[in-house]
Amino acid sequence: MALSLSCCTSLYIHNQVRLSNHVNIKNNLKIVKNLVHSAGVPSIAIPPQESLQKGNWVKLICGASFEDVVDIRNLSLVYTLAGVDCIDCAADASVVSAVNEGIEAAMNIVPIRRPWVMISVNDDEDLHFRKAAFDPLDCPLDCSRPCEAVCPANAIVLNKGDSLEGGVINERCYGCGRCLPVCPYDKINAVTYLRDAVTTAQLVRRNDVDAIEIHTNGRQTDSFEEFWSGMGDSVSNLRLVAISVPDVGKATTTVMNTMFSIMRPNLSCYNLWQLDGRPMSGDIGRGATREVLAFAVHLAATEDRPPGFLQLAGGTNAQTVKGLKEHGLFQTRRNPDDGILTGEISNSCNSLIGGIAYGGYARKIVGRILRSMQSQHGLAYIEDCPAYLSEALREALALVGSVKCYVHPGIHQE
Secondary structure, three states: OHHHHHHHHHHHHHHHHHHHHHHHHHHHHHHHHHHHHHHOHHHHOOOHHHHHHHOOEEEEEOOOOOOOHHHHHHHHHHHHHOOOOEEEEEOOHHHHHHHHHHHHHHHHHOOOOOOEEEEEEEOOOOOOOEEEEOOHHHOOOOOOOHHHHHOOOOOEEEEEOOOEEEEEOOOOOOOOOOHHHHOOOOOOEEEEOOOOHHHHHHHHOOOOOOEEEEEOOOOOOHHHHHHHHHHHHHHHHOOEEEEEEEOOOOHHHHHHHHHHHHHHHHOOOEEEEEEEOOOOOOOOOHHHHHHHHHHHHHHHOOOOOOOOEEEEEOOOOOOHHHHHHHOOOOOOEEOOOOOOEEOOOOOOOOEOOOEEEEOHHHHHHHHHHHHHHHHHHOOOOHHHOHHHHHHHHHHHHHHHHHHHOOOOOOOOOO
16 A cells, blocks of 8 residues: 555656646747747748748758758757748658658747748769768777867767777768868768659658759759659649759850750749859858859849749858848849849849758757757757757847848847
């Protein structure tokens, strides 16, 4: 009897602690809700296609090779609350599910417009589709392990014992390549891969994928045509098709027009051209965004480019909006009659630049908060740690708000 009573008492205390924690979390989430509402996110969060037309579209790039589902879920939750229009992720079923779970969790905190979910694929070898690989047993014990120090994703962990153990955490590696040149023994390799059209088509037919981005090398279109053909009628399920193109000089618009002619017969949704200025470098510094700005200036002034929205990526960071403003391209519309730049906003035509995609930089500013949370709470859901969620949301609101033009005294704007 005493034992039974003791068990009941213990269970009662346990349930009371759980209830108390739930109440504390619920109360602390009010701060998160107030942040979202005071920034004006729900009132500004228009349908994604309208954001493209207005020129204030924002996409979060989780990373075409980044497959850490816990981080991806938490990043998706934070940036959904911040009002992004699209979340771009690896073409992997578990990753897509993690993105959608994060979105749903955010919408349970604040009723907000759902961003589109985009998967990234490639038609040929591409920097975004690779992983670092090496055998830690081949590493000398006295190695200073510079690879571990430079990895922005904390994807390399080496433990010293009788030999070095650990190596690359495959799902965390997104192929930035920073570790390759710093290895003093040249032990690290880049393993590249292709996303096949059949598997991609299966993902696209899911009801929780809205868009696809195809990375292409911009030099020839045979592989693009083969991939597009392999997608078959699955493209009819999409709201948006994006093509990520590098700047290859005068040939850029020629290649873009050829790809558009390939897509056009069965393209039944919006299309977008992602101007990939300096891939995998959004977290390097102030100079990282110059190449994509130059690319945008060039294409915005080009008359023979194919239809479709233009969006910046590759080197985008906190300086990108400032650069667009300096070049007269931020939320600026083209006069359809004379083709010159004009500062007048008109509903009769789209913005010259539809918006901005943030990748490495967006992940970095929130990722350091996720790392701090995990050091204290392990692999936690960020909404269960409202203090960290508030901190992460402030960072995300400042970045997204620079494009969306949020106004809030607690959010730093450039």
